[in-house]
Amino acid sequence: MDRAFYTQLAIDSIAGQTIPLETVQRLLSSETEFLALLDAAFEVRKKFFGRKVHVHIINNAQNGYCPEDCHYCAQAKSSSSEIKEYPIKSDTEILAEAKQAYESGAFRYCMVFAGRGPSQKRVEHLSQLIRKIKSNYPIQVCVSAGLLDEEKAQILKVAGLDRLNHNLNTSRAHYPEICTTHTYDERLNTLQAAKKAGLEVCSGMIIGMGETSDDVLEVAYTLRKLQAPSIPVNFYIPIPGTKVKEPSPLAPEYCLRILCVFRLLNPRAEIRVAAGRELHLRDMEVMALYPANSLFLDGYLNAKGSTRLKTLQMIKDAGFTLDSEFGVDELLKNETPAPQTAVSDFSKIALKGLEELRPQLLGVAPTVKNSENNAKY
Ligand code: SF4
Numbered sequence: 001m002d003r004a005f006y007t008q009l010a011i012d013s014i015a016g017q018t019i020p021l022e023t024v025q026r027l028l029s030s031e032t033e034f035l036a037l038l039d040a041a042f043e044v045r046k047k048f049f050g051r052k053v054h055v056h057i058i059n060n061a062q063n064g065y066c067p068e069d070c071h072y073c074a075q076a077k078s079s080s081s082e083i084k085e086y087p088i089k090s091d092t093e094i095l096a097e098a099k100q101a102y103e104s105g106a107f108r109y110c111m112v113f114a115g116r117g118p119s120q121k122r123v124e125h126l127s128q129l130i131r132k133i134k135s136n137y138p139i140q141v142c143v144s145a146g147l148l149d150e151e152k153a154q155i156l157k158v159a160g161l162d163r164l165n166h167n168l169n170t171s172r173a174h175y176p177e178i179c180t181t182h183t184y185d186e187r188l189n190t191l192q193a194a195k196k197a198g199l200e201v202c203s204g205m206i207i208g209m210g211e212t213s214d215d216v217l218e219v220a221y222t223l224r225k226l227q228a229p230s231i232p233v234n235f236y237i238p239i240p241g242t243k244v245k246e247p248s249p250l251a252p253e254y255c256l257r258i259l260c261v262f263r264l265l266n267p268r269a270e271i272r273v274a275a276g277r278e279l280h281l282r283d284m285e286v287m288a289l290y291p292a293n294s295l296f297l298d299g300y301l302n303a304k305g306s307t308r309l310k311t312l313q314m315i316k317d318a319g320f321t322l323d324s325e326f327g328v329d330e331l332l333k334n335e336t337p338a339p340q341t342a343v344s345d346f347s348k349i350a351l352k353g354l355e356e357l358r359p360q361l362l363g364v365a366p367t368v369k370n371s372e373n374n375a376k377y
Contacts (some may be wrong), residue, residue, distance in 0.1 A: 001026075001031075001032055001033065001036075001361060002059060003036065005041070006033070006036040006037065006039065006040040007363075008022075008040075008209055009040045009042055009264060010040040010043035010264075013040075013044045013264040013265075013267045014033065014047050014062060014267055016214065016267070017025065018224070018265070019264055019265060020276075021217065021308045022185060023328075024217055024220070024261050024264070024265065024328060025213070025214070025217065027257060027260065027264070028213045028216070028217070028254070028257050028258065028261060029255075029260055030351050034253055034256070034257065037257065037260050038260060038287065038290050038291065040230065040260070041260035041263040041264055041290060041291035042291065044263055044264060044267045044294055045063075045260070045263055045290065045292075046131065046337050047267070047291070048268050048293075049270075049293040050144075050289045050295065051319060051320045052147060052276055052320070052321055052323040053289065053293060053294065053295065053315050053321065053322055053323065054107040054108065054270055054272075054293060054294040054295075054297075054322045054323060054349075055104075055105055055107055055109070055294075055295065055297045055323075056106060056107065056108045056109075056110055056272065056295070056296050056297065056298060056323065057101040057104060057106040057108075057109060057147065057296070057298070058112060058296055058299075058301060058312070059089075059094065059097050059098075059101070059110065059111045059112065060112055060302070060357050061088060061089050061094060061111045061112060061113050061350075062086065062087060062088040062089065062112075062113045062114050062115070063075060063083055063085050063086050063088065063256075063357060064083055064085030064086070064114060065085060065114060065115070065303070066114040066115050066116070067115070067116060067181070068115075068116050068179065068182060069179060069180055069243070070147075070169075070178065070181075070182045071094065071177075071178045071179060071181045071209070071242060071243040071244045071245070072169070072178060072209055072236055072242055072243075072244050073242060073301075074239045074241060074242055074302040074351070075092055075114045075301070076227050076242070076243070079239075079241050079242050079243060080241040081239050081240060081241030081242055081302070081351070082241065082351065083302055083308065083351060084353070084354050084357065086357075086358070088113065088122075089358065091128075091129060092195045092360075093358065093360045094111065094129060094133075095129075095132055095136070097109075097359070097360060097363050098133045098136070098137055098139065099136070099137060100359070101139065102138070102139045103203055103292070103326075104297065104308065104331065105297075105322055105324040105325075105326040105328075105331045106139060107139070107140060107168075107197045107294075107323070107324055107374070108139065108140040108141070108162075108163070109133065109137075109139050109140070109141055109142070109320075110144065111127055111129075111141070111142070111143050112143075112144040112145075113143070113144065113145045113146070114146075115146050116146050116147060116181070116182065117145065117146035117147035117190075118145045118146065118148060118152065120152070121162070121312065122145070123148075123155050123156065123347050124155070126143060126156060126159070126161075127155055127156060127158070127159035127182065129154065129229050130143070130159040130160050130161050131159050131160055132370075134159075134160040137363055138233050138298075138325075140162045140163065141160070141162050141163070141306075142161075142162060142163040142164070142165050142202055142230075143159055143164055143165065143224070144164070144165035144166065144202075145164075146166075146173075147166075147182060147187070147189075147190050148164075148190055148191040148193060148194070149189075149190075149193050150194075150196050152193075152196050153193045153194045153197035153199055154198075156198040156199065157198050158196075161199060162200060162202070162205040163200040163201065163202050163229075163230060164194040164199045164201055164202065165201075165202040165203070165230075165232075166187060166190045166194070166201065167187075167203050167204050167205065167206070167232065167234075168184070168187055168188070168203055168204070168205060168210060168219055168222065168223070169204075169205055169206050169209075170205060170206065170211050170215060170219065171184075171215035171216075171218040171219055172184045172185075172218070173182045173212060173218075173260060174209075174210070174211045174212075176275060177209070177210060177245065178209050178244065189255055191203055191226060191228075191338065193289075195226070195244045200229050201226065201228050202228065202229075202231070202232065203223060203226070203228045203230075203231065203232075204219075204223070204228075204230075204231045204232035204233055204234065204272070204274065205220075205231075205232075205233060205234065206235070206249050206251065206275075207234065207235050207236065207255065207258055208235055208236035208245075208247055208249075208250045208276070208280070209236050209247060210245060210246035210247065210248055212246065216258055216261075217261070220261055220266065221261050222264045223262075223266060223269070224265045226366040227268070228269060229268070229269055229270060230264055230269060230270045230272065230294075231266055231269045231270065231271050232260055232272040232274035232275075233258060233262055233272065233273060233274055233292070234274040234276055235250055235252075235274075235276030235277065235280040235281075236248075236276060237275055237276045237279055237300070237303045237349060238346070239303055239349060239351065240349070244280075244283065252280060252281045252282055252283075252284040252364050253284070255281055255288075256281065256284060256287055256291070257259075257371070259271060259273060259288055259291040259292050260291045260307075262291070263291040263292070270293060271291060271292045271293060271294065272292060272293075272294035272295060272296075273288035273289075273292040273294070273295050273302040274295070274296060274300070275296070275301075275303065275305070276303075276363065277295065277305070277306075278298075278306050279346065279349070285314065286314050286317070286318050287313075289315070289318055289320055295311065296313050297312075298311060302351055302352060303349060303350070303351060303352065304350045304352055307335075307337075307343070308331075308335050309332070309335040309336070309337060310318065312328055312331055312332050312335065313332065315328055316328045316329070366369050
């Protein structure tokens with residue numbers, strides 16, 4: 001493949017043309033040149049996002065108590081992972097964390113609630129919370145709360161919610177291998193309902209759960225069809241106790257090729273290099289910023305990730321800037337070196353402790369996983 005091929009790839013992507021399946025299949029394989037592909041994806045990224053990076057901070061607003069069996073999830077009922085379960089955090093705690101996220105330069109504050117889907121009562125509570133956050137801080141708000149219908153999505157939209165996250169996680173054909181308590185179609189329906197309610201949707205995938213590269217491409221095309229404006233690309237973190245039957249080994253270059261393909265097929269989407277970047281990209285982590293324009297600042301729902309300092313320094317060193325009212329230098333000044341938490345070694349996958357999950361409420365007593373102390377709703 002000569003240079004002209006990659007130049008044309010970027011031009012076609014920017015023009016909104018669909019890159020054919022046979023071409024993207026080749027892009028995922030080593031028969032195409034990696035650096036030329038990365039450059040083509042970077043051209044598209046630059047066109048729509050320049051060198052700006054959206055930094056997200058995730059708030060695990062409730063940990064555990066989930067009746068679903070998503071095999072990748074430490075909070076699933078079927079998992080034996082040693083997480084610190086707690087019911088939904090108090091409003092005071094969630095608001096204080098929203099303030100902290102805003103002051104840390106986050107572009108978006110993502111609240112995640114475990115469970116199959118929110119009850120009417122929880123939707124009304126979430127609406128109040130969203131109103132309070134939006135009236136106090138100029139920050140985008142995203143909620144991940146499981147399956148919902150259009151009526152509930154509408155209530156959240158009216159309250160001021162910007163985005164609803166609901167990941168497809170894998171292809172339709174592979175879905176039964178990763179979850180048996182709900183279906184791929186239920187997930188798709190939730191996304192359609194959110195769109196009909198006028199919400200932006202955030203939906204992505206977890207790579208490395210035994211899927212084929214064609215499964216990966218199917219998800220990338222489906223999200224293109226859905227015109228998802230936000231696509232988190234996660235790389236499976238095998239937290240001990242989770243149930244994925246056949247995790248696939250992931251080479252850093254393959255992970256980066258996947259990010260490039262998601263970018264080329266979804267040129268205007270916010271492509272997020274999400275969970276597992278430290279573990280699977282290792283020394284090639286910074287290269288993800290060329291196709292992706294978004295990442296999580298300091299870890300994920302249950303697994304630890306990089307430190308704030310390290311993430312911000314990586315963004316600065318590679319010549320990218322933050323999409324935030326705070327400059328990266330200003331934020332770096334406030335960061336003190338923290339113990340290394342990056343999980344770049346499979347034998348050292350670490351779960352977040354309460355000090356990270358509930359920084360506003362140090363000393364809270366953890367409950368025992370799957371105990372009878374159920375969530376509030
Ligand atoms: S991903 Fe969500 S719905 Fe699935 S087990 Fe985890 S918390 Fe429950």
